[in-house]
Amino acid sequence: MALPVAIIGAGLAGISAARALIARGQAVQIFDKGRGPGGRLATRRIEAEGRKLQFDHGAQYLRAEGAGFAAALAEAGTAPWPDTQRRVGVPSMSAVPRALLGDISWVASRHVGQITGHPGAWMLRHWDARLVRPGEPLPASAPEEAGPFAAVLLTMPAIQAREVLGHNAPSLHDALGAIRYAPCWTVMAAFNAPLPLPQTLRPEAHAIGWAARDSSKPGREAAQENWVIQAGPAWTRAHLELSAEDIAAPLLTALAGFSAAPLPAPFMAVAHRWRYSLLEAPLGEPCLWDNTVRIGYASDGCIGGRAEAAWDSGAALAARVLA
Ligand SMILES: Cc1cc2nc3c(=O)[nH]c(=O)nc-3n(C[C@H](O)[C@H](O)[C@H](O)COP(=O)(O)OP(=O)(O)OC[C@H]3O[C@@H](n4cnc5c(N)ncnc54)[C@H](O)[C@@H]3O)c2cc1C
Incomplete structure (x- = not known):
């Protein structure tokens, strides 16, 4: 793919997807609303x-049950x-995502609120994260725009992903409705x-x-x-x-x-x-990928409610993107 892949979320799922894509020569651009990477590893x-x-x-x-996450935990000096x-x-726990991200560049403190454009040339609209309040409409101020991107990967709790997704991938939007977290x-x-x-x-x-x-x-x-x-x-x-x-x-x-x-x-x-802590109802699949629109989803919500599940889900999504 000539264009980069956008990854929304620098938690373990986003970092894992980014590393797998970069390892195969695919450029990525990561956005996160947090000041540091790691999401719920905080x-x-x-x-x-x-x-x-x-x-x-x-x-x-x-806790690592599989070799992939065990290697990541060793690399991160846990x-x-x-x-x-x-x-x-x-x-600190936040040292883990920092170590795994390494020198991969990412955009901090930006809330991605909308995906615009069209398949193969997606654009992201993003706002200063300090201006965005959970459950409220996006800020009236003009967003910045990034893109075009060959594909977009959403890697955050399912409810938040649905808000960003809008009408761009109805099959993903519906499937994400099955995932539930406890606060x-x-x-x-x-x-x-x-x-x-x-x-x-x-x-x-x-x-x-x-x-x-x-x-x-x-x-x-x-x-x-x-x-x-x-x-x-x-x-x-x-x-x-x-x-x-x-x-x-x-x-x-x-x-x-x-x-x-x-x-x-x-x-x-x-x-x-x-608001979204441990998983109560998983999707039951490693990730979601709509190849027609080239938008995908990875997070712990797919398979397990643990950090390892997020890591494995990100890797699974990268494999689908590259397939
Ligand atoms: C209180 C608590 C205790 C836990 N205890 C454990 C435990 O002991 N062991 C264990 O294995 N797991 C535990 N977990 C679960 C573990 O933290 C998660 O499984 C894992 O961190 C999820 O990673 P993720 O990448 O899927 O999502 P996240 O870590 O949630 O990452 C998503 C990222 O997306 C960003 N983001 C979201 N929306 C946007 C947007 N619109 N624009 C830009 N960025 C956005 C967020 O800022 C975040 O950085 C716990 C979780 C919580 C909350």
Whole structure:
């Protein structure tokens, strides 16, 4: 293909697709609305009380079942945590997508809102991501335009992909409707003293779905006591539209229920709402590709709800594009 392929999304699926295409000599151009790459493989940095804190508030650990993702995790310099089967980025989870992207250039902080043009010469309209609010119409300001592109690959949660797709590939649009994600409220909290709790908690049928001493991961500030507390899907749904300020207190109370002694108050606690977190209903196919219009879709939503599934889906889509 003489023209480049556009990839919307620099999460694991987008990075994997990009690497596979570039390896076969196909030029790509990647766009992401985030300031850094990685999507849900994310690290939040916060300064509080004069201290620099960090929290992996998206994916907690990575596990490779297949050789492809195992090789990627080795290349990205991941280390085992909290056991030998699971791995994390060092010194942060966001180091993984950065390492895998390497020197592939990408366009940051741009929200792609529309695909225009026609098959074989697609154009993308993109806006400053700070101006775009989820669920609201695209900004009235004029977008920038990029293209033409030989093909367009969408690599984000299915609901977001449908918004960008518009009427350009009706078969894809319909198929994406089958994919559903659970939301997840996540609290990041920092304490002055160690909590009398194990490194990780994964209770069943509880407000908390997962909690972990994030600062115990390899390469972190071991003197810090930073926790990531993720609510389970039922609790998150019941509290989805609360403001972030109202989320930390009930989840910290729930965490205290696992300790025999009262827990100290954190000196910093903030909440983040993931509207699309773990997968509840997958597509059941490795990826989607409409060869007539040359638009495709890859993400964890296709096969599995885990980082490895996103990686494999991106590679599967690249293979379809090149076939
Ligand atoms: C709270 C939480 C906990 C998790 N825990 C784990 C775990 O422990 N282990 C595990 O394996 N997996 C876990 N996951 C799932 C894992 O993070 C995902 O499977 C994986 O990161 C998905 O990668 P992706 O590339 O498919 O999508 P994403 O990572 O969502 O990447 C999509 C990218 O597209 C960008 N984007 C979206 N729309 C646009 C647009 N219009 N214009 C431009 N850019 C756009 C986004 O900014 C994002 O960077 C967790 C996820 C969450 C949210």
